Amino acid sequence: MQGLARGIVVLGVMLAGVQAAHAQPIKSPQDQACRDEARARVFSTPDPQGVGPYVIGRQIYMACMQRASHRASVPHRRAAKRVKRAKRAKHR
Numbered sequence: 001m002q003g004l005a006r007g008i009v010v011l012g013v014m015l016a017g018v019q020a021a022h023a024q025p026i027k028s029p030q031d032q033a034c035r036d037e038a039r040a041r042v043f044s045t046p047d048p049q050g051v052g053p054y055v056i057g058r059q060i061y062m063a064c065m066q067r068a069s070h071r072a073s074v075p076h077r078r079a080a081k082r083v084k085r086a087k088r089a090k091h092r
Helices: 001-024 031-043 053-073 079-092
Strands: none
Touching: 031 053
16 A cells, blocks of 8 residues: 555656646746637637647647737837828928
8 A cells, every 4th residue: 555655656746747847937928928828728729630739739829929929020000100200290
């Protein structure tokens, strides 16, 4: 009985170590938002290929990070128009 209890404890410690190895530190607010989105959508997203929840969560996360980086790289046109209008007003 004691050997079984010890085996269960060792297995629990090993699983906790594996879980900690997969959890990377959060690097940015976008990273946290995308992790939350993936966590919220992973079980409601269809899995027709049968790849499993880990792969689906990774796909959701990567798509979210790609959207976030695209939004950050596209300049806001509205702000540019305001600058142009301000420059025109100075020259008049």
